[in-house]
Amino acid sequence: MSVTRQATYDLVLEAIGAAIIVVGSFISVNLSAVPFTLQTLAVMAVLMTLGGKRGTISIICYLLMGTVGLPVFAGMKGGPYVILGPTGGFLAGFILVGFIYWVTSDRWFRIDELPRIRRIAAKTVLSIVCLAVLYAVGVVWFMYIYAHETGEIGLASAVSLCVVPFILPDIAKLIAAVAISEACRKIVKAKI
Template sequence: MSQTVTANRKLFTTKELVLTALMSVMIAVCSWISIPIGSVPFTLQTFAMFCSLLILGGKKGTFAILVYIFLGMIGIPVFAGFTGGMGIILGTTGGYIVGFLISGLFYWLIESVAKDDLFSKNTAIKVIALIIGLVLCYAFGTVWFMQVYAKQAEAITLKTALEWCVIPFLIPDLAKLAIAVAVSHSVKKYANI
């Protein structure tokens, strides 16, 4: 009689769960740091999203983003302006929040298909993956914004939506990305992550 022994593999270790939870909290705290500048508030959410992915990697970083979104969806006030609930997700800026998840999934995909050694040691590839993920977030969020805004107020052009929701954030988001790269490098080096 032959027995098959299967290893009990955990999705995450205890340390990974704690780090993922901490990064979810970091995203929430960074979303509370908000400057209202029109239809979409300026926050540090993208900085925290970049840090989550760079520090934890694609899988755990994406789970941190997912936990953050889930907490907000069930009503915990983790979104910008200390808000939460499905109304925020279904509102004009909800597409950008969902776009964070799309960014994380894209980063995870690139990390998964790239050779481990190449991806882990090449900051340029990580930055390019994050920039493309940010573009996907902008694209999804802008289309969402246009659809919801058209239902709530009036139809707007893509040009107007980009002027309101993307162009003011391009340089700040790239600056947040550069700072996240520096911060994540230091955190990984000194915290032994």
């Protein structure tokens, strides 16, 4: 495949990845201070399906669209105030998750080259690590913003608001993301 054709192919996949994340954020239910969305499913499915580099670029495009004001975040919100708000750490954490997935899966372990069972196991473990990082960044940011807006909040309270209600649904989303990535693997690898 020529360089121009490969670049076009990558750009199209990255745009599709960003669109998938947007759709995942539109499905939103406010259960607590942090809304329940399918963003985690979308982000991890995009990373695992497109690969770390293309997936991370998709995440950055999604966040840039929302930051400039397009209503692509949960609850059809957009603008810098969302990134700077209490749940902005979870959004910003997607970038860190993308880079971790990129470096770990594409550079260190070359997950896509593993036999099927090992690849699925590696994707599952790596997605759980990424989820833990996302929780850590989101909770720290939530505590920082919450403390400035309304007063102190302890780690236990922040975790009970931002993590505990989401652990089981997020694990289910990670399993679904692995299944989606495996189902779409041949399509993405085909390079039309």
